Amino acid sequence: GESVGLHLPTLSVQEGDNSIINCAYSNSASDYFIWYKQESGKGPQFIIDIRSNMDKRQGQRVTVLLNKTVKHLSLQIAATQPGDSAVYFCAEGRSGGYNKLIFGAGTRLAVHP
Amino acid sequence: GAGVSQSPSNKVTEKGKDVELRCDPISGHTALYWYRQRLGQGLEFLIYFQGNSAPDKSGLPSDRFSAERTGESVSTLTIQRTQQEDSAVYLCASSSSGARTEAFFGQGTRLTVV
Numbered sequence: 001g002e003s004v005g006l007h008l009p010t011l012s013v014q015e016g017d018n019s020i021i022n023c024a025y026s027n028s029a030s031d032y033f034i035w036y037k038q039e040s041g042k043g044p045q046f047i048i049d050i051r052s053n054m055d056k057r058q059g060q061r062v063t064v065l066l067n068k069t070v071k072h073l074s075l076q077i078a079a080t081q082p083g084d085s086a087v088y089f090c091a092e093g094r095s096g097g098y099n100k101l102i103f104g105a106g107t108r109l110a111v112h113p
Numbered sequence: 114g115a116g117v118s119q120s121p122s123n124k125v126t127e128k129g130k131d132v133e134l135r136c137d138p139i140s141g142h143t144a145l146y147w148y149r150q151r152l153g154q155g156l157e158f159l160i161y162f163q164g165n166s167a168p169d170k171s172g173l174p175s176d177r178f179s180a181e182r183t184g185e186s187v188s189t190l191t192i193q194r195t196q197q198e199d200s201a202v203y204l205c206a207s208s209s210s211g212a213r214t215e216a217f218f219g220q221g222t223r224l225t226v227v
Contacts, residue, residue, distance in 0.1 A: 007153060007154060008153065008154060034216075036218075043204055043218030043220050044206075046217075049215060087155075089156065099163070101206075101216050103156045103158070105155045
């Protein structure tokens with residue numbers, strides 16, 4: 001469903017550890033999934049995307065995994081750095097036409113030295 | 114322009130006054146979104162415009178909120194008779210209608226109702 005104003009869950013990790021942020025999506029017809037990063041005082045910024053015909057995609061230090069069977073998406077950040085501290089949102093959408101992007105509730109990642 | 118532009122970046126208004134927030138989307142983007150984000154919280158969907166289709170207004174919290182968009186250009190979000198609970202950052206995003214539906218966000222307008 002639609003994301004609503006909720007206090008964000010927080011994931012705390014030590015600098016250098018790997019982080020895994022999870023997201024459950026709602027629409028089995030969604031064919032496009034995106035992770036966004038929102039730093040304090042800024043709008044969300046694109047990190048990585050994945051199409052529904054894939055189950056894994058890697059970027060620089062980030063990996064997105066898609067499990068369509070259970071409608072689950074995860075973002076893995078390798079060797080987490082203080083600059084990774086932010087709020088992370090997943091989003092789902094469908095290509096073409098009336099294709100409103102639906103955002104998840106978000107997770108705050110806190111990286112400790 | 115190069116990105117989504119929102120104005121003003123900050124707005125302080127007195128309770129009961131009307132405010133108008135502006136969003137300039139990326140040129141050529143047919144889709145435009147408005148979100149509200151209260152401090153420390155997630156993105157609250159307000160309204161979605163897609164081309165000439167009827168907008169999805171399902172997220173507007175009350176009839177004090179309205180938004181307009183002419184074609185694929187500028188959008189304005191209007192809040193009438195502002196209340197303190199309206200204090201938040203209002204984010205606008207735009208996207209194209211092709212295979213890639215990535216939404217690009219503006220920096221937001223921080224609204225404070227005193």
